[in-house]
Amino acid sequence: MLLWKVASIMEYAPHASIWFPPAGLTFSAILLLGLRAIPAIAFCCMAATFWEDATYGTQLPWQQLLETGALFTLAHISAYAIGASLLKLLISRRDAHQLPSLLLAFTIIGPASALLAGYLTQTALIISGMLPDSPSGHQLWLPLWVGDLLGILVLTPLLIGVLRRIYPRYGVWVSELGLRQLPGSGWEFLLKLATTLLLMVVVMLLTASLQSKEMAFAIFFLCIPQMWIVYTETPLRSGISIALMSFATALLVKYLALHDDALVFQFSISVLAASTYFGLLIPVLASSNSRLREMTRKDSLTRAYSRQHFFQAELEIQRARYYQQPISLIVFDIDFFKQINDRFGHTVGDLALISLAELATTQLRQADMLGRFGGDEFMLLLPGSGQIDATTTAERLRLALPNLRVEGLTSQITGSFGVTEIAAEDTVNSAFEKADVLLLEAKRLGRNLVLGTITATE
Structure with a gap:
């Protein structure tokens, strides 16, 4: 519900947020905990439906709200349950040496799940009467998809780490992925993070003040300082940095009124997230290659x-x-x-x-x-x-x-x-x-x- 509130702060149109963190939590929870996560998620989906009604003051009958909440719950959970179950099946058949293929599968299955969730959510809102059955209503799937897409790409790995600390019995496969690295100085990490966030703020302020669509594309240059963090910090810190950058970007789009350029900034976050995860593979692959070379050179006993x-x-x-x-x-x-x-x-x-x-x-x-x-x-x-x-x-x-x-x-x-x-x-x-x-x-x-x-x- 906290993440839902964060998403509502970054809403730029009814039912459409720049970034939708609850999607990442749903995908992560089902991936790590399985079916036991669904009751809590379903309760939150129902509660959020009534929350949205209070926010917009629609004063719909409680029967219609129940129907809307039930349809939305079914749409939201079923889409991410399918994707998470498929990814979990792939994980069960792989080992640490196939981490690249697992990340590739995540960057395909995650967006596909978000697309299905966006379409099913749009359908649920139309059936329940929350959206008009018109061309405008049938076009909501795109902003819904992009918001959910960011929530999954940006937050899923980080939330899996958080959930595993809460539920240490689950997700043993996480520790077998090989993403281990000793943390460096905390002050150095904060300096890198502050530098990256400062560059992002400068780009977005220039975009807002100059009213230049071309300037918005400069946000993609943030790949450079983000890769600096990825190659020199732990996977956890890399995940924190991309999450903070995404949150700050979404807030600035909202409060600088950059709605016309929202799609550019949304896809820039997606690119940064995907680059981060594949960048994490470099030390893992280097370590694996080193171990393989050592195995061919030295007798294990x-x-x-x-x-x-x-x-x-x-x-x-x-x-x-x-x-x-x-x-x-x-x-x-x-x-x-x-x-x-x-x-x-x-x-x-x-x-x-x-x-x-x-x-x-x-x-x-x-x-x-x-x-x-x-x-x-x-x-x-x-x-x-x-x-x-x-x-x-x-x-x-x-x-x-x-x-x-x-x-x-x-x-x-x-x-x-x-x-x-x-x-x-x-x-x-x-x-x-x-x-x-x-x-x-x-x-x-x-x-x-x-x-x-x-x-x-x-």
């Missing part, structure tokens, strides 16, 4: 380089050859690792792999690379190390392994190693095959062994 990334290390080999430096490869694994899994469980086996990776990392220089081939098999690429230095490194690791302490594991860990210096004609793949053969031979000879080979050049 041990944080060693993944097999795919490790085998792309040809550049390291080329660099070693260019500077005429040796480069070696060590392939190693845990002895009887299957027995550890079978006897102590896979959780203990995972802890053993993590401990082994951490131990190997402590033995590495900055240029060395640790990779996990799969299972319990690891690889070490050692630029600047020849066969002898690499064998020494492997031996040092072999001697340190029994000292590892793994929670839940009562037996000592040992490992087998195959070491080879990468020859001039070798690739990472061919060097791996050589070291892997040496590893298998070390296991065949009794395990807990480092086995290497001297290249022809050495």
Whole structure:
């Protein structure tokens, strides 16, 4: 009812407001709470009908007001229930990585719901006798649609956040969208907000004083400071800024008598809102891309380089050859690792792999690379190390392994190693095959062994 009062303040024609916030609340409430939100919304629709009658002093019979209220309630709720239900269905089938498609769906379904609400509301008012059944009455759907459209585009995300704070049990999917960002200085946000609002006021005052329709289109330049806020502030603050800008714009249209330019300002708010939501995708997509790159580069369990990334290390080999430096490869694994899994469980086996990776990392220089081939098999690429230095490194690791302490594991860990210096004609793949053969031979000879080979050049 408070939002309804706000809308009536910004009314520029009977039943037509510059901006209609109750539409955003209805859409948000049904989207988040479902059917349980409808009774309260229906009560407010009925109460608002009597409120409108008192405001305009129409003194209609209470029976006609009840009929009008019932028809309006049905029109308002059914339109937004259809749209919110469809969007909720799409949300249930998607995850955080498909946030762009969900925002696109919102910017299509939201306006379509508002259009349906505008047409149904017009029909309800004509049937109840509140509007004449004439060409003028049949043209009300357009201002109704634009006002509702702004209410949905501007307020829905912000109101979902507010409602979720009131009803934390609902809308778990909101926290899964990836819109997380730490807030910066509050004073800096207020400065950005004040700058944006000042520019908006200047444009609208110039439009009113110069009586220039062309000047009204300068309002679209507010996309620039609004994007400044979007890219540097949290999603919540971005939502607050677009809501305040929309409210201020609607009030200025009302009190500066810019009714002839109302449509320009209304669509400018729509553009700003849509730009805001799609602008929010940039940090989300950047974060998602960063996580995907990290997933392809690093093994999720041990944080060693993944097999795919490790085998792309040809550049390291080329660099070693260019500077005429040796480069070696060590392939190693845990002895009887299957027995550890079978006897102590896979959780203990995972802890053993993590401990082994951490131990190997402590033995590495900055240029060395640790990779996990799969299972319990690891690889070490050692630029600047020849066969002898690499064998020494492997031996040092072999001697340190029994000292590892793994929670839940009562037996000592040992490992087998195959070491080879990468020859001039070798690739990472061919060097791996050589070291892997040496590893298998070390296991065949009794395990807990480092086995290497001297290249022809050495």
